[in-house]
Every structure is written in C-alpha cells, then in structure tokens.
Amino acid sequence: MARVLVTRALPGAALERLRALHAVDVWDGDLPPEPAVLRERAAGAEGLLTMVTDRVDGALLDAAPQLRVVANYAVGTDNVDLGLCARRGVAVGVTPDVLTEATADLAFALILAAARHLVAGHEAVRGGSWRTWEPAGWLGHDVYGATLALIGPGRIGEAVARRAQGFSMEVLRVGRDDDLHAALERADVISLHCPLTAQTRRLIGAEALRHVKPTAVLVNTARGGVVDQVALRAALQEGRLAGAALDVTEPEPLPPDDPLLSAPNLLVLPHVGSATHTARARMADLAVANILAGLDGRPLPHPAD
Ligand code: DGY
Numbered sequence: 001m002a003r004v005l006v007t008r009a010l011p012g013a014a015l016e017r018l019r020a021l022h023a024v025d026v027w028d029g030d031l032p033p034e035p036a037v038l039r040e041r042a043a044g045a046e047g048l049l050t051m052v053t054d055r056v057d058g059a060l061l062d063a064a065p066q067l068r069v070v071a072n073y074a075v076g077t078d079n080v081d082l083g084l085c086a087r088r089g090v091a092v093g094v095t096p097d098v099l100t101e102a103t104a105d106l107a108f109a110l111i112l113a114a115a116r117h118l119v120a121g122h123e124a125v126r127g128g129s130w131r132t133w134e135p136a137g138w139l140g141h142d143v144y145g146a147t148l149a150l151i152g153p154g155r156i157g158e159a160v161a162r163r164a165q166g167f168s169m170e171v172l173r174v175g176r177d178d179d180l181h182a183a184l185e186r187a188d189v190i191s192l193h194c195p196l197t198a199q200t201r202r203l204i205g206a207e208a209l210r211h212v213k214p215t216a217v218l219v220n221t222a223r224g225g226v227v228d229q230v231a232l233r234a235a236l237q238e239g240r241l242a243g244a245a246l247d248v249t250e251p252e253p254l255p256p257d258d259p260l261l262s263a264p265n266l267l268v269l270p271h272v273g274s275a276t277h278t279a280r281a282r283m284a285d286l287a288v289a290n291i292l293a294g295l296d297g298r299p300l301p302h303p304a305d
Contacts, residue, residue: 012281069294093290152194
C-alpha cells in the first residue's frame, strides 16, 4: 500500500478505487494548498494527483523523494516540470480525450458570445440600461460563413473545426510551422488551442495583434499565458479587435482591479472548459488509472507527451 496525495476532492467515484488499494490523503481546503503546505503534505508520498493550480517543480520533487508518479488532472502540463520529472524517474500522466468535446463546446459558446455580445446584452437587460429595439443596436458579426483560425489545431481544435462545419465556416489550421500573421489577417474568429510552452508564451502579443482584422474576435480556451494581456487590452480599447472571450487568464483569477477587466467587449470565464459532470468524472477515472499504473510500475495508460 503506497501513500498518495490528492490535492483536491474529485467528482465521481474514481477516488474510491484508489482508496481500496492505497493510503489516500485528500487535501480538503476550499483553495489549493499553498506551495509550502503542498511540500509538507507530499513528503513520503509515492503518488501525487495534482491540479492545474499546483506547481510540480524542483522544490516539490525535493520534498517528496519517494515520488514515482504524478497524475495531472488536466490535459495541459504547463504546471509540471516535465524535464525534471523525467530526469528523476517520476512518470507523469494526463487526462486527454475525455475533455475534448466539453472544451470545444465551450470554445464555440465563446465564439458566439463574443461575436454577438451575448453577455453584455444580458447585463444591459438586467441592469435596465436597454431602452428599446434599434435598427443599429447591439450589432455583432456573423459566425455563419466566417473564417475561423485555429491556432494549435490538436484534438480540441479539431473538435471545434467539426462544430464549425455546421456553421459553414472556412477553417484555417495554424500549426507551429505555419504563417500565423497571414492567418490572422484572414480570420474573422481566432480560437487558441496550443499548449503553453516557451514557444507559445505571449504568442498573441502586440506584433500578432497588429495583423488581426478590427472585426475579428479572439477566443482563448488554452492557457492565459499564450496571450499578452497588456497588448490585448490595448487592441480592444483602440478598436483594433472587435471582442475577446477568455476562459483562461494569467493569473487565475485576475484580480478585480486588473486593467484587462476594464477593456471593452471582453468576456472572461473562470477556466471552465472541461467543467461538465461527465468530463470531470472521466478525468478522475484517467488520473486514477495513471496513479495505479505508476504505483504498480506499469507504463501509464495516459502519459504526458
Ligand atoms: C486542462 O485539462 O488542461 C484544463 O485546462 C483543465 O481541465
């Protein structure tokens, strides 16, 4: 029986399977454990089931020398030092596929919301500032038939592309070696799906934003760090971009006085791409399967790339 630390309670029944075989310690705070607390709790753990809110870095690995497996409850791994884990023989697992459709649904919801002012319109009705129907009131941009640039067309990007077919959209897939600026010049909708790496950090910055159409909308369901938020705010304020809808920001949450939040035509959600009952329960299944395999010394069924 090995010691496993799980850094948040998980939906679904997966943790019961882990508890049946191992000594499981579940952090039950309302907020993620502070790094020092995480290090203290992880001492002696052989398995660690982490969230995107936990940093798996050298300090944590030093504090948990018996660690054999980290199962990140996410498809992204930017919170985990993968190189260091590999060097120390710690296997790292992720939760791919099971959150693809939920995240693509949300990306599409954000595309529609940003193009058609859904949230601002609702707030105007609720706040009493909407006075009457007007021929030129609340004009947005067509999504049907628009050109969609998928930046980082992986599993989730392809799922968004499938939805875009139903809207007769032209889809531009922009991978690492493609001309980002040329795609941005053509796109009516820009949807980000790349992982956060040294190469993609601030990919959508001042230079990239100089190439977008003033009628375009930007949607980010990937990672906040892919966008330069200062440059995004300037583009929105100066009307160089029609709108942005972000499920992810840096940091999370944004402090209420963060200048970005005062930008026009901006919608920000609390990182809910995978937040459906089904997706989160299936993510727990995959994370537990990764921990069980790692503790058994078997290859992880869902290893990080
Ligand atoms: C992920 O999986 O990387 C998401 O951001 C959290 O579900």
